[in-house]
Amino acid sequence: MWNVRSIWNGAISFGLVSIPIKLVNATESHSISFRQIHTEDGGRIRYRKFCELEDREVSGAEIGKAYEDADGTMIQISDDDLAHLPIPTARTIEIVAFVPADRIDPLQMGAAYYLAAGGAAAAKPYTLLREALKRSNKVAIAKYALRGRERLGMLRVVGDAIAMHGLLWPDEVRAPEGVAPDTDVTVRDKELDLADALMDTLGEVDLADLHDEYQDALEEVIAAKAAGEEPPEAPGPAPGGKVLDLMAALENSVRAAKESRGEEAEPGEEAGAAEHAEVTSLPRRRPAAPEGETGGRRTTAGAKKTAAKKTTAGAAKTAKSAQAKKAAAKSTAKSADRTAAKKTAKKTAAKKSAASRKRTA
Template sequence: MARPVWTGVLTFGLVTVPVALYTATEDHSVRFHQLQRDTSDRVRNKRVNERTGEEVPYEEIVKGYEMAEGEYVVIEPEELEQISPGRSKTIDISGFVDLDQVDPIFFDRTYYLGPRGPEYAKIYALLAKSLARSNRAGLAMFAMRGKEYLTAVRADRGLLELHTMHFAADVRDPEREVDALPGEDVKLSAQELETAEQLIGTLEVDWNPDDYHDTCAEQVRKLVEDKAAGREIVRSEGPPAEATNVVDLMDVLRRSLETAEGGKTKTEPATAGERQRARKPDRTPKAAAGTKTTSTKPTEAPTPAKKRVTAKNEDLDQLTKAELYQRAAELDVPHRSTMNRDQLQEAVQKGGRKRLRAAS
């Protein structure tokens, strides 16, 4: 069992329940050390006086706030400790807010809150069920590790969760930060909106967090393994994404909807770049060996035996992203609309192998 990072009491009104706080998430990012090239020598950071170039012991370092260029107000560690909020012993809920009123941008880190013992299970369950039924969260100020936090306590599946939150001053104004936001002058037709909503509905999925994983971290680990084993590193890069032409927006929406619904109709590529990269249409089947024909009309070829299609039979590297998406739709690959070209190619390869095993 994990050790709690904090223990204390949670209060609301005159109700008090002893609780323990546990870390809810962990970072699985790949970690690297810094080395000097062509050696195995570690490179480490040192605290150095920028004027003398000499290393400064940690106990001689103080904090300075720059008032003007080169002018500092020096703050001693003891002075910071005197005004530090210290460590809270209580999470005192001052009020309850409807969760639908809280923009997700305000949530930061998540912790689990558990009862400190089985004797507190009833009070804990009472608060958890009440919060879940009312769709509310308790708001409280809370100090931990020398820092004060605004927190929200909510319930999920019988478990209390504590979310640290950003203060209003920490959230940037999107109107100042984001250029070219659409204004009231942008006109959308009812047909465009209806088709886009149909496309969204067709691509609707049930939320299952296990369906998603950090593919970048997996690729980094594979790169490390391949280099350690002396294997050749091959990177298949697809063509860069091109913005949808606004003039063709309705046509692109219709064809996206057809693809999402598994339509088999061959359509023209969405952009000029895709049209240039698109493969030539299939030619008329050649006559059987040993026979000749001068007819300009295609002859009806005998129905060939079904050919097993595997990743080896197809040169997927030559397909455009749109063509890979069509293959993924035919294989009913989940979440294909969120994949880049490399992910689509990998998914099509896996889907082809699964279909081959099922046919066998």
């Protein structure tokens, strides 16, 4: 269980029902952070806060907030001023409406929080709101104040908990003007059919199976440098692909996706894409080499391979023959040694027998 530390305490206002809650961060960052250093000696680079009037460094306890007026005047605003703002959402998440979830533009969604029940007394009204949201299939729109400003939020059910997503105000979302292509383009039904086929072939993915490969690679680099080793080399650039028209690209994508899943491509997908070259003009190809030249190259390559194989086989046979000769020589030497030893033993026995006969005579 991760450490549940509240960043804000207040209550949910649900009509006349008040639900004490604690605001808890629902997400966490696993990104690797870096320090700034002086590259010549590795010394840390730090930012110090100085007072312009006294020209001295000040501590965090001496730093406050102020609003700069048009004439440059600084109007101090204390935390106590912010805590007593004359708005109902100062310490309250005030639910103002319930709407279908698809009414919320994902562009508006920001930080996510869990709303934890604030004590045993909050268990019953908290559960009531959660079950009401479940049964209605709606989300609650609320207003709340956090970090010095009033914000918009969306409450929804996640498991057995209520989560809140911070929302941007509608006037904070820019209209997509000037983003879409400004040229007239006609998309044919067959192109849409192929796009649908590609979407179906790619299928779905379990988001839990996805991970940050950049961070994995970064951790490998840090571990290698910490061990005094060379960091792993980056893969080479991907080879440049041929310019294909849209239909050919879609057909090839569908075929590749099916092959990666072990499926067979349909007969229609095996056909070439030259007939669809309407969207992008293909560059001229270089003329093919004459048949004789191509055949000569293949023959030469084949001859080289055959010669290489023969040379390798001959070398292997020669090595085996040499090994056999060495073994035979060793065997002959051992046999000669044994024969010489026998002859020596016989001579010694004959001498001993002659000497014995002389003593007897």
